[in-house]
Amino acid sequence: MIQILLYIVVTIVTFLIMEGITWLTHKFVMHGFLWYLHADHHQPKYPHVFEKNDIFFVIFAIPSIALMYFGIEPELNVLFFIGLGIMFYGMAYFLVHDVLIHQRFKWFSKTKNKYLIGLRKAHKVHHKHLGKEDGECFGMLNVPKKYHEQYQKK
Secondary structure, three states: OHHHHHHHHHHHHHHHHHHHHHHHHHHHHHHHHOHHHHHHHHOOOOOOOOOHHHHHHHHHHHHHHHHHHHOOOOOOOHHHHHHHHHHHHHHHHHHHHHHHHOOOOOOOOOOOOHHHHHHHHHHHHHHOOOOOOOOOOOOOOOOOHHHHHHHHOO
């Protein structure tokens, strides 16, 4: 029972740590030396179904898949649950970033949730910069408080 609780905690902590890793990767890698893969994401109305930026889903899936694979061999261990936390974060990223914010799929197009509206606003501020410099709001789930507060008062 204690081992199950430990694995649940490891999964949750990994998920939470991924927000910091995402912020750092977005700011210093995607807006840094791999800008050429991310640049099309900052262009208005990119004309294709897929963007070069979508390769980051594959890049980030590789450690998750590897950890889950090595976490079941020779028997279930903590690596599997670290990989699981990364996978859950990737799923949340897809739902928040591609579905909710960018509306690549029209599943949640009319939300009235103040937290989700704050996420959208922060990301819109991030995208007002078409180049790799002068960016802000690099996180996904934890964005500056001011974007949530302006919707709490309404």
